[in-house]
Amino acid sequence: MAFEGLTEKLQSAFKKLTGKGKLNEKDVKEAMREVKLALLEADVNFIVVKNLIKKITERAVGSEIMESLTPGQQVIKIVNEELTALMGGSHSKVVMASKPPTVLMLVGLQGAGKTTHAGKLANYFRKQGKNPLLVACDIYRPAAIKQLQVVGEKVNTPVFERGQSDPVQIAREALNYAIEHHNDIVLMDTAGRLHIDEELMNELKTIKAEIKPHEILLIVDAMTGQDAVNAAKSFNEQLGIDGLILTKLDGDTRGGAALSAKAVTGKPIKFAGIGEKLDDLEVFHPDRMANRILGMGDVLTIIEKAQANLDLKKAQEMEKKLRTQTFTLDDYLEQLEQVKNMGSMQDILSMIPGMNSKKLSGIQLDEKQIPRTQAIIQSMTPKERTNPSIINASRRKRIAAGSGTRIQDVNQLLKSYEELKRMMKQMTDMTKGKGRKGKFKLPFM
Amino acid sequence: MVMQQKDRKGFFSRLKEGLSKTRSNITSRVDELVKYYSEIDDEFFEELEEALIIADVGTQTTEDIMRDIRQRVKNEKIGDVSRIKGLLKEKAVSILEDGVHNLTLPSPTVILVVGVNGVGKTTTIGKLAGRYKKEGKKVLIAAADTFRAAAGEQLEIWSKRAEVPIVLHGEGADPAAVVFDAIQSAKSRNTDILLCDTAGRLHNKKNLMNELRKINRVIEREFPEAHKEVLLVIDAATGQNAITQAFLFKETVGVTGIALTKLDGTAKGGVVLAVKAQLGIPIYFVGVGEQVDDLQPFNAGEFADALFDS
Numbered sequence: 001m002a003f004e005g006l007t008e009k010l011q012s013a014f015k016k017l018t019g020k021g022k023l024n025e026k027d028v029k030e031a032m033r034e035v036k037l038a039l040l041e042a043d044v045n046f047i048v049v050k051n052l053i054k055k056i057t058e059r060a061v062g063s064e065i066m067e068s069l070t071p072g073q074q075v076i077k078i079v080n081e082e083l084t085a086l087m088g089g090s091h092s093k094v095v096m097a098s099k100p101p102t103v104l105m106l107v108g109l110q111g112a113g114k115t116t117h118a119g120k121l122a123n124y125f126r127k128q129g130k131n132p133l134l135v136a137c138d139i140y141r142p143a144a145i146k147q148l149q150v151v152g153e154k155v156n157t158p159v160f161e162r163g164q165s166d167p168v169q170i171a172r173e174a175l176n177y178a179i180e181h182h183n184d185i186v187l188m189d190t191a192g193r194l195h196i197d198e199e200l201m202n203e204l205k206t207i208k209a210e211i212k213p214h215e216i217l218l219i220v221d222a223m224t225g226q227d228a229v230n231a232a233k234s235f236n237e238q239l240g241i242d243g244l245i246l247t248k249l250d251g252d253t254r255g256g257a258a259l260s261a262k263a264v265t266g267k268p269i270k271f272a273g274i275g276e277k278l279d280d281l282e283v284f285h286p287d288r289m290a291n292r293i294l295g296m297g298d299v300l301t302i303i304e305k306a307q308a309n310l311d312l313k314k315a316q317e318m319e320k321k322l323r324t325q326t327f328t329l330d331d332y333l334e335q336l337e338q339v340k341n342m343g344s345m346q347d348i349l350s351m352i353p354g355m356n357s358k359k360l361s362g363i364q365l366d367e368k369q370i371p372r373t374q375a376i377i378q379s380m381t382p383k384e385r386t387n388p389s390i391i392n393a394s395r396r397k398r399i400a401a402g403s404g405t406r407i408q409d410v411n412q413l414l415k416s417y418e419e420l421k422r423m424m425k426q427m428t429d430m431t432k433g434k435g436r437k438g439k440f441k442l443p444f445m
Numbered sequence: 446m447v448m449q450q451k452d453r454k455g456f457f458s459r460l461k462e463g464l465s466k467t468r469s470n471i472t473s474r475v476d477e478l479v480k481y482y483s484e485i486d487d488e489f490f491e492e493l494e495e496a497l498i499i500a501d502v503g504t505q506t507t508e509d510i511m512r513d514i515r516q517r518v519k520n521e522k523i524g525d526v527s528r529i530k531g532l533l534k535e536k537a538v539s540i541l542e543d544g545v546h547n548l549t550l551p552s553p554t555v556i557l558v559v560g561v562n563g564v565g566k567t568t569t570i571g572k573l574a575g576r577y578k579k580e581g582k583k584v585l586i587a588a589a590d591t592f593r594a595a596a597g598e599q600l601e602i603w604s605k606r607a608e609v610p611i612v613l614h615g616e617g618a619d620p621a622a623v624v625f626d627a628i629q630s631a632k633s634r635n636t637d638i639l640l641c642d643t644a645g646r647l648h649n650k651k652n653l654m655n656e657l658r659k660i661n662r663v664i665e666r667e668f669p670e671a672h673k674e675v676l677l678v679i680d681a682a683t684g685q686n687a688i689t690q691a692f693l694f695k696e697t698v699g700v701t702g703i704a705l706t707k708l709d710g711t712a713k714g715g716v717v718l719a720v721k722a723q724l725g726i727p728i729y730f731v732g733v734g735e736q737v738d739d740l741q742p743f744n745a746g747e748f749a750d751a752l753f754d755s
Contacts, residue, residue, distance in 0.1 A: 040504050043684030046495060110707060111563025111680060115594075140735075142571075142602035143595040150594035150616070194710040221563065225501035225684025227712035248562060251647040253686040276562075276592075 028060045031075065043256030045229045048086070048263045056082050086259055087286035088268040092243070097214045100184035101133070103175065107204060107239065108219035109231055110192030113247035115144060117219055117273055118189040119151030120281040124271075125185050126157060133183035135174040136161035137207070138191035148189055155278050158183075167191070171207045188213065195234035204239055215242040217270065220261055222249045228257040229264040236265040246284065247273035262286075325425065329385040332417060333377045340370050375403035376413050388414055489526065490515065493533060500715030500752050503685050506722045510536055534749045540722050541745035548729060548742055552582070552637040553671040555628075555664050558704075559657060559694055560678035562645030565706035567596060569678050569732060570642045571603025572740035582637040584609040587627030589620035589660060592644035600642055606737060610634070620644065621659045628667045639671070648693035661698045675700045676729065681707045681714030691720045705743070706732035713752055 032053050039049045059078050096102050104121070106114045115138070122132045134152045136159060138144035145161050152159035158181075160174040171188060178186045190207070193200035208216065218241045220228060235241055244261050249272045262269060269284040321327045377385065379402035384391050391399070391414065400407045490511060497507040514532055523529060550556075556573065558566050570586060577584045586604050588611055590596035597613050604611040612627040624641055631639045643660065646653035664673060677700040679687050694700050705714045708731050717728050728743040 037504050040498055041685055043501075043686070046499050109682065109710070111565055113563055141599070143599035146598045147593070147595035154594075194707075196711060221680075221682070223561070223680075223684060223686045224682050225687075225712065225716060226499050227501070227682045227710070228684075230711045231682070248647065250649075251561065251686065252649040252689055253684070256684065 043225045045260035048260045084287045088262045092268040101178045101186045103186045103213040105188040105213040105216045112219040112221045114219045118187050122157040123155040123278045132185040133178045134159045135188045137167040139164040140191045168206050171211045195231045219245050222255045223253040224257040229260050232261045233264045243270040245271045250274045379403040500713040502715040503719040506719040537749040538745045551672045555639045555671045556674045557641045558676045564678045564680040566678045570640050574607040574609045575737035577638050584638050585631050585636040586611040587641040588613045589623040590642050590644040591618040621663045648690050654697045678704045682712035687716040702729035704730040709733045
């Protein structure tokens with residue numbers, strides 16, 4: 001959902017362009033002003049915006065555009081390319097050390113989300129079969145160690161702590177501990193600090209010199225404004241960071257910090273935090289993000305989500321059932337379960353191309369619809385589920401009472417189930433060759 | 446102005462004398478010069494605009510302010526560059542000072558502290574507790590952030606530092622229940638100021654905002670005699686998203702004031718100018734450090750000065 005404001009604005013800026021056959025310099029200039037304002041509103045750093053606009057304008061007024069048949073499209077393509085390049089080209093992973101443990105140090109300003117993301121990273125690596133260790137080097141903030149311990153427990157990862165003692169010493173001991181206990185990844189949570197706090201920055205430098213972490217990751221709040229570049233630049237200059245983690249991207253921030261951070265540090269954004277749960281961590285894909293900014297949708301993420309959450313074998317079974325017309329309400333229930341695993345409908349919809357926030361804002365998606373439907377089906381007897389035609393008025397009343405819904409809801413569900421069945425029948429008929437007139441094509445295929 | 450006109454005349458005549466070519470040639474040069482001057486003006490205004498943008502004031506509020514300044518410069522025929530900067534500060538101060546609160550609170554008062562994740566709500570509560578305690582007030586803290594790991598422990602440490610009592614339930618408890626208990630406790634202790642910490646929540650999460658609404662309802666129902674303040678905590682480094690944050694929190698629980706934290710960094714927190722201009726929410730406090738005393742009443746003049754000093 002992040003960036004939707006920018007998408008909206010860019011779309012309106014380009015609307016003027018896409019209607020035109022040929023562009024002149026004035027057209028481009030005007031559109032670029034809109035782009036500039038949109039980027040600034042999105043908290044993209046001022047200097048970054050200036051450079052970006054200059055680059056885009058140069059390319060746009062060049063022959064590339066003037067001779068193109070669809071100049072508007074061409075401009076969008078250029079903006080897209082420049083945005084992607086700005087955010088770091090293709091995505092980059094955390095490099096594992098040839099000799100474990102791989103040591104990652106998390107640094108950043110106060111409240112960016114270091115401790116939470118230490119936990120998320122531990123969870124992420126554990127899922128990959130690694131054996132991480134969390135290290136509590138934040139000895140300043142009240143209860144920071146306790147927080148890391150609670151988080152560590154939730155993700156089933158040990159936490160190394162030595163109370164409020166010297167963080168450099170803690171880091172050193174933790175490294176030995178990790179080697180002894182065969183932890184192949186060490187995640188060091190450090191105290192939040194201002195980049196202009198010399199004393200605390202020196203502490204980080206000492207830790208770095210002492211334990212030589214393989215990567216230093218800067219945690220950046222996606223809601224940060226113009227100052228994001230100052231902090232990122234300063235951390236990079238003083239410590240030499242290897243990458244960034246962008247947090248709180250599940251807010252409605254337009255997230256210009258993402259664009260700016262890479263530009264000023266030259267370091268890639270490796271992960272994005274997208275929620276409060278410890279699973280809510282994504283590998284950051286700059287190209288997809290640029291597509292999203294331009295309102296081109298994020299089809300790749302949908303496909304990946306589907307692949308991760310939908311069971312292929314079950315899908316094949318389902319297909320067979322649909323073809324042979326033996327699709328029951330039980331199967332419908334299972335289908336719903338799988339869709340639910342993919343995340344919130346609002347999130348998924350926002351990734352579909354052409355689905356910009358304007359269209360979405362009109363629709364209040366009812367996230368409870370799926371659980372409600374599930375409750376209705378679950379209130380049916382097995383017999384009713386396989387043969388819905390036996391559901392008469394008194395059965396409907398019972399089902400509605402059992403699921404805490406209204407009879408209309410039950411009717412609605414039965415009706416849409418019948419419709420689905422009818423549609424499936426038409427589709428299978430068509431593929432059998434009965435409907436020769438033009439191939440049936442789903443809008444998303 | 447009279448002096449200037451004289452100068453310009455002299456300059457023109459010198460130009461005429463120096464260039465004994467065709468008339469058209471001269472006028473084109475003059476045009477160029479006039480253009481040059483107006484460009485300096487534009488450049489100067491653009492510089493001011495940049496200062497506002499860099500301070501996170503945002504494009505809309507910046508445009509509004511600049512329109513106002515340009516108009517005044519034109520109407521009052523102001524030519525002195527340094528005066529224009531002064532005007533800009535004046536304008537910022539007038540936006541910020543309008544309707545500001547004197548911060549004296551009647552007894553009893555409930556202060557509900559809200560905001561997105563990581564802005565410094567718990568720390569602000571700790572500092573507020575210390576501040577009011579010092580003023581001789583009876584303070585009670587309600588630890589209604591029952592979501593974030595160890596938030597309660599963090600607040601407990603602050604309550605010990607400030608030597609004020611705290612109402613604390615376990616992690617995962619119903620925050621509205623914590624507030625309910627705290628209100629009962631505040632009544633029986635004759636507390637002057639009840640400070641309610643809440644979990645950080647992104648303003649676009651409907652369920653979490655509803656939870657906040659519930660807490661607010663409990664306060665209104667159980668403690669109607671108390672004066673209520675809702676303090677929105679904003680991190681000075683936050684960009685334009687702060688406007689949406691303020692808007693949605695205001696809609697949900699009726700924010701009455703802002704605490705701007707982490708102003709000791711390089712971020713200027715200019716977005717509160719936009720929040721004030723567009724939503725009318727005044728700034729009560731600024732946080733400038735990690736110590737108990739590092740929370741100060743907001744001073745519009747100082748803030749405006751810092752905004753335009755780069």
